Amino acid sequence: MDERQTLHAMGLDDVYQVYRVLADGPYGRTELVGLEGAGPFVRKTMPLKLARRRLWSTLAECDSSRLPRIEATYELPDGFVVVYDYVEGVTLAQYIGAHGRLDARRAATAAIQLCEAVGELHRHGIVHRDITPANIILADDGIHLIDFGIAREYAAGQVKDGCTTALGTWGYAAPEQYGFSDTDARTDVYAIGRVLGFMLTGVEPTDGAYASALADAAVVPAGLDSIVEKACAFEPSARPQTVDELRAYLEDGGLDGVVAGASAGGAVDGADVGGKARTGVTGPVNPGTGGTGVAGGARNTIPSSDGLRRRKRSRISSRTRIWLASAVAVVLLALVGVAGYVVMHGSSIGDAGRGGRGSTASQSSPGLQPGTQGEDNGSDAGNGSGDDSVADNALTLVESGWSAESGYVDYAIALRNTDRTRSIVFPQVSITGRKSDGSVLFANTMTSSIIYPGQTIYISGICGDGIAPATVAFDTIAPKSENLMATDGSESFDTTGVNRTRLDDGGVVFSGEVVAKRDDDNGDGVYGDEVCVTLVLRDRTGAIVFGRDTYVEKPTLGQSQAFSITVYGLPDYAGYALYARTA
Structure with missing residues (x-):
């Protein structure tokens, strides 16, 4: 990078107004920033040795309201910078941790929207490899996928030595992420299946009660438990081979008509979340991880997916545990x-x-x-006589x-x-x-x-x-x-x-x-x-x-x-x- 480019990048970096620091550590600094008349945005400044320029460039080409929209990338003398939209909501982990499992209709709809986001990544040759409830934002227009820290570019049929080193989140990472085979689109299919199982049961896949909860017909409809089982097959060839195939299962046969209209064509009725608050680990919303934001008011409905674009929302306390x-x-x-x-x-x-x-x-x-x-x-403010009403x-x-x-x-x-x-x-x-x-x-x-x-x-x-x-x-x-x-x-x-x-x-x-x-x-x-x-x-x-x-x-x-x-x-x-x- 020549001196003129460096000065231009430094000038651009100075233009942003810093609202707050979201995270700061050895992997870089993440801030909530804005420009006059635009924003807020998330600005990630990472060490040059960790910069993945082509990945961020490819992500910028993706066109999905359920993925971060990249506003700018530039290089400073001591770091690589990415600026993207700030989306507020609560993480799926936080929401279920507080409210309990989702009903089948809402869970299937959320999984369909997740397939939308992941499908767009795959069409651009990116596999996410860390799809977890902590990396999914539930905003007032539905699901948003964040955190591309271990994402990789891939091509169908192409094997890259060394890409199967143990990584990902235990319970959601596919077996091949621990050295069994190469990671590809089917790796994300596995993770979506695990997330769907978590939404349906409210139980983490690592919990000993997960399998029995998933098999409980009173909790999970038979059509959906079979989809989870197929998506999470140990052998990648036994899974749906693409997220589009998984989405088709969810839309066409998963709930015997319960999710009819839950895809791009119609809204989903709001059903109260079943179950009580559960004890579980919730990941920090974007503010803490450098992803998007958490807030905006997670609702008791998951909106339909017809052409919704990201809107700026009010911030909430994003680190509820x-x-x-x-x-x-x-x-x-x-x-x-x-x-x-x-x-x-x-x-x-x-x-x-x-x-x-x-x-x-x-x-x-x-x-x-x-x-x-x-x-x-x-x-006794708000309680009249002071009783427990x-x-x-x-x-x-x-x-x-x-x-x-x-x-x-x-x-x-x-x-x-x-x-x-x-x-x-x-x-x-x-x-x-x-x-x-x-x-x-x-x-x-x-x-x-x-x-x-x-x-x-x-x-x-x-x-x-x-x-x-x-x-x-x-x-x-x-x-x-x-x-x-x-x-x-x-x-x-x-x-x-x-x-x-x-x-x-x-x-x-x-x-x-x-x-x-x-x-x-x-x-x-x-x-x-x-x-x-x-x-x-x-x-x-x-x-x-x-x-x-x-x-x-x-x-x-x-x-x-x-x-x-x-x-x-x-x-x-x-x-x-x-x-x-x-x-």
Whole structure:
């Protein structure tokens, strides 16, 4: 690469605005970025020795709404960079971990959509080799496949020595990935079969109960269990030879008409997810893995596949874990409307950034005062006489605010669970942006992890379509019965030693430490192994004008873990607060 190309690449790299760092390690750095009027995108910068230029170039030629859309690739002196669309949703692993198995109709539809994505890869000579529930995003337009870390290019009938080294995810990787033969399209067929079995049973293929659950006719229809068995044959020649063949089985004979219309021709009726929350390992959504994003509100339907294109969605907490039993962190409620009010959390008043828009809270929560924890504090808010009954909507919006410096909306909201005995799993908030004439500009659904009884959590995200709205409305969605459950433990965290550092390039770093105050799993990671730290900026009236998240490893009880959040292009703000919770 000559000097002119290098300078051009460096100039292009500098144009992107960094919203947050999603992952950073020996295999590269992954960031959520944007351009003025475009984005958000995921930017992966990997060491040159790990660059797979032709693979990313080939992936850019793929035309499927269920695969990442590559926006740019370029080379820096010390790294190879790929920029692609950010898609929000929850991973399939997270969704089933919280809700249990899918019914047969939804599982078959999801498998058909997965075949769409994989089929497009195969038509371009790419085999994925790591199709797992943790690498599948369930967004509001269906399935999206991410993470191409061990994908390879191949040609039918072509054998490449050394490509059968043990790799992939145990339980989903085909036998040939452990040295039995070459990997090809049938390797992905095997993985899709395993994913289908997981969706139908809610049991990991590595679990001793998997085989019996798959054979249970009350759980898995006979047509589908035979398809799983055929797709997962040990010998590749005994499987469907292409994903198109597998898809045909699913569409034409798998459910004896149950999935009729579930392919490109029609929508799938929303059926409630069966089963209770299961204990299982869920992979981090794109934010942690450098894939796409997790959020956008996984729904109780899997949409049909007719020409749906990727849309920008609001972000949710993407690292929900087993039972999603996250702890609520320190909650600092603003006194809205008091001139000169500044939330400091151990800091001094900050400089004003570029101007932004803000909206104050639309609801308040009795019984909580500034600086209190997100506990009940004796308040009967939302519960009338204080008995164990559930209010019509136990999810309360305490406050909200936003700005749109880049056209996309950066927001932060506080949510409270007014139920006194049950937690809200996957609480949802609808977000609607409107033009000055009142017409809808965008509509999104934000989904978080869990809110314990009487607790308040702070959540931030990015939404919109690149055009700054005149107004943004945040409305809670009443949780369904399956989203209300009694949980046996929790975790809570505090943030200490917080400070702010201004960078020469205009960025601002907010840093400090997370301290574990409560840890009911004794460090075993049952409730999650990461902490989400949310930065909330406020103006001089106390109104929220900006929010941003970062993730760190969970500290053990009584210990601390350092964190930092680097942001650019901030709106005017007078003070800041930092809140922590299990991710």
